Amino acid sequence: MGELIVPILAFVIAVIFYAAAGSLTRIEGFPMNSATYPQALTVMLMICCVFLIVRFVIKHREYASAEKKLIFDPRIFLALGMLILFYYGLEYIGYIPSSILFIVALSWILKEGKPRILDTCILPIGLSGGLYFIFQFMGIYLPLGKLFRGLF
Amino acid sequence: MHPAFEALGFFVDPLGIAMLFAGGFLGTLFSAIPGLTGTMALAIILPLTYALPKEAAFILMVGMLGGTLYGGCLTAISINIPGAPGSVCTTLDGHPMFKKGKGAEAIGWATFASFVGGTLSGLLLFFCAPQLAKFAIKFGAPEFFTLCIFGMVAVITLADDLVKSFVSALFGLLLSTIGGDLFGILRFTYGTRFLLSGVPIVPVVVGTFAISLVLREVNERRAVQENAELYLETARNYKQMKMPPLNEIIPRIPLMLRCVLMGTFIGFLPGAGGNIAAFVSYNVEKKISKHPEEFGTGIIDGIAAPETANNATVGGILIPTLVLGIPGDQFTAVMLGAFLIHGLPVGPLLFRENPVFLYVVFWTAIFTNVTMVIYGILGGRFFVKAAALRKSILIPLIAIVSLTGCFAATNQISAIGLGIVFSIIGFLFNRYKYPFAPLILGLTLGSIIENSLLQSLQMNQNGMMIFLERPASLLFVILSLIFILTTFIKPGDIIKRMAEKSAAQKRLSKNQ
Numbered sequence: 001m002g003e004l005i006v007p008i009l010a011f012v013i014a015v016i017f018y019a020a021a022g023s024l025t026r027i028e029g030f031p032m033n034s035a036t037y038p039q040a041l042t043v044m045l046m047i048c049c050v051f052l053i054v055r056f057v058i059k060h061r062e063y064a065s066a067e068k069k070l071i072f073d074p075r076i077f078l079a080l081g082m083l084i085l086f087y088y089g090l091e092y093i094g095y096i097p098s099s100i101l102f103i104v105a106l107s108w109i110l111k112e113g114k115p116r117i118l119d120t121c122i123l124p125i126g127l128s129g130g131l132y133f134i135f136q137f138m139g140i141y142l143p144l145g146k147l148f149r150g151l152f
Numbered sequence: 153m154h155p156a157f158e159a160l161g162f163f164v165d166p167l168g169i170a171m172l173f174a175g176g177f178l179g180t181l182f183s184a185i186p187g188l189t190g191t192m193a194l195a196i197i198l199p200l201t202y203a204l205p206k207e208a209a210f211i212l213m214v215g216m217l218g219g220t221l222y223g224g225c226l227t228a229i230s231i232n233i234p235g236a237p238g239s240v241c242t243t244l245d246g247h248p249m250f251k252k253g254k255g256a257e258a259i260g261w262a263t264f265a266s267f268v269g270g271t272l273s274g275l276l277l278f279f280c281a282p283q284l285a286k287f288a289i290k291f292g293a294p295e296f297f298t299l300c301i302f303g304m305v306a307v308i309t310l311a312d313d314l315v316k317s318f319v320s321a322l323f324g325l326l327l328s329t330i331g332g333d334l335f336g337i338l339r340f341t342y343g344t345r346f347l348l349s350g351v352p353i354v355p356v357v358v359g360t361f362a363i364s365l366v367l368r369e370v371n372e373r374r375a376v377q378e379n380a381e382l383y384l385e386t387a388r389n390y391k392q393m394k395m396p397p398l399n400e401i402i403p404r405i406p407l408m409l410r411c412v413l414m415g416t417f418i419g420f421l422p423g424a425g426g427n428i429a430a431f432v433s434y435n436v437e438k439k440i441s442k443h444p445e446e447f448g449t450g451i452i453d454g455i456a457a458p459e460t461a462n463n464a465t466v467g468g469i470l471i472p473t474l475v476l477g478i479p480g481d482q483f484t485a486v487m488l489g490a491f492l493i494h495g496l497p498v499g500p501l502l503f504r505e506n507p508v509f510l511y512v513v514f515w516t517a518i519f520t521n522v523t524m525v526i527y528g529i530l531g532g533r534f535f536v537k538a539a540a541l542r543k544s545i546l547i548p549l550i551a552i553v554s555l556t557g558c559f560a561a562t563n564q565i566s567a568i569g570l571g572i573v574f575s576i577i578g579f580l581f582n583r584y585k586y587p588f589a590p591l592i593l594g595l596t597l598g599s600i601i602e603n604s605l606l607q608s609l610q611m612n613q614n615g616m617m618i619f620l621e622r623p624a625s626l627l628f629v630i631l632s633l634i635f636i637l638t639t640f641i642k643p644g645d646i647i648k649r650m651a652e653k654s655a656a657q658k659r660l661s662k663n664q
Contacts, residue, residue, distance in 0.1 A: 031609035038329040045322040079370040103548040110544040138203040
């Protein structure tokens with residue numbers, strides 16, 4: 001069934017875009033207006049998605065045997081959750097603390113055997129601190145976060 | 153002053169030199185580490201180039217392209233594990249030579265052949281691209297439209313599954329419609345300020361190529377780099393490479409020249425990259441050799457041929473990318489996105505508006521080969537050792553640099569959110585074998601396609617017939633049709649079937 005994720009998602013996106021394009025202002029006197037091009041693309045996308053879904057239904061046995069090898073590790077959702085936490089963390093606690101926490105957590109997920117001091121201390125602090133100052137040197141100021149903004 | 157001489161000024165500038173060496177280093181490093189690719193390196197580095205002048209940014213990126221084609225040979229020869237697809241063929245003779253105790257000579261030959269291949273194909277690019285551009289510069293809206301369509305067709309038809317590839321392209325094209333259009337109307341922004349000027353390309357590229365790697369690695373549970381012990385052991389015993397002596401080089405000049413031509417030509421064809429060039433040249437050289445039986449046993453010709461051809465693809469890949477805006481592979485598809493980021497036009501207009509910049513790119517394609525030799529001599533051991541780097545260090549490093557890069561590109565936290573969304577899309581695309589290149593190219597060329605279509609239709613009352621009335625435009629339509637047809641009817645397969653049929657008939661007549 002995993003094979004259906006992309007065509008179904010793409011189909012839904014195409015429908016949303018098609019509907020939204022229908023409400024765009026139409027300018028007269030031109031061979032095309034704002035909606036023509038995106039609507040043509042969405043129609044083609046919908047046809048392709050339907051084709052992929054039908055193909056899956058017809059050949060589902062072939063796909064099922066291939067899909068047995070494709071197993072989702074539950075830790076992938078943990079990694080995804082960490083990415084989202086990093087995103088929200090930037091706004092509130094700023095770049096350095098959230099990136100340190102993110103690197104520690106990711107190293108912990110990927111670790112094999114005992115946790116190493118390099119992965120849990122040196123790498124996160126060195127990397128996030130180093131990147132912060134490199135970007136500052138380049139004139140790009142990474143977020144300090146709402147919590148620390150008043151301190152600096 | 154001729155723009156070619158003016159462009160040389162960037163290579164005496166400390167920033168230009170630093171970028172040239174940094175590009176060569178990063179390209180070599182990423183291609184030496186199995187599992188990482190040059191495109192991934194480019195995706196990670198792309199946001200960082202914002203702060204650089206466009207010339208320095210492209211010295212870094214083109215330098216990287218050269219490095220990505222070279223680095224794979226180091227692990228291919230020493231460990232029999234090619235770091236990059238273009239070096240697979242090098243294992244055939246490279247590793248047997250290494251096992252015979254001639255590792256220093258093997259890596260020396262691979263480095264020298266890469267240098268020759270890259271430099272000569274860079275020279276071909278230098279002289280051929282401007283000639284082709286003289287023709288392309290006369291293009292109007294109909295030619296631009298059909299050219300972009302041809303570029304899309306060329307990239308879509310690279311994939312095994314045409315429908316999945318088309319879905320990827322349509323998704324990219326649809327994304328390109330977000331933001332303000334030609335009429336000044338905002339489309340699909342849903343009140344988001346972040347999307348007013350369209351979907352920023354950096355978070356899309358970084359998300360699909362680099363951040364999605366985090367999800368893939370977590371899913372595949374590979375904490376320790378496979379064969380890490382073997383890499384470390386090889387690095388410990390690594391001997392300084394030996395550059396080949398003149399008496400070995402001179403008899404192989406015709407071989408290398410043939411491979412340069414084959415590599416450049418194959419590189420020119422969309423989708424046929426270093427891997428194909430290496431195997432084709434290896435087979436051709438084996439066929440015309442006086443001692444074909446020695447190929448595969450660890451001979452110099454078996455290293456010189458694939459490595460020369462592999463690196464010679466650089467010139468071939470860059471000609472259609474720079475002159476026509478048609479990328480030959482994933483790396484150049486992402487590189488086209490970099491043109492937009494730096495406010496450069498894609499395709500023929502580049503030659504008219506930025507000649508000095510283009511010569512900077514040409515010189516980089518030539519000079520980057522010097523950095524390869526230096527890294528081969530000084531850093532061979534380091535690159536083999538780097539291939540053993542633990543995933544628990546490597547992946548967080550890639551993740552945090554990529555996420556930070558998303559922010560740096562737009563100065564908005566929303567870009568990181570977009571990067572995360574595209575990492576999920578990248579993960580799903582990778583898992584269910586949807587190619588990335590059509591998506592990136594669709595996003596890059598989408599607005600050009602729409603604008604040139606509108607302009608073309610306004611130019612002519614006959615509607616779509618305008619694309620068949622102009623010679624260059626008709627040529628691109630025909631080429632697109634040929635590319636589509638050859639995905640269904642493969643000439644190679646027909647020839648193979650005919651050969652098999654005639655061989656069977658011969659056998660039958662012999663038996664009778």
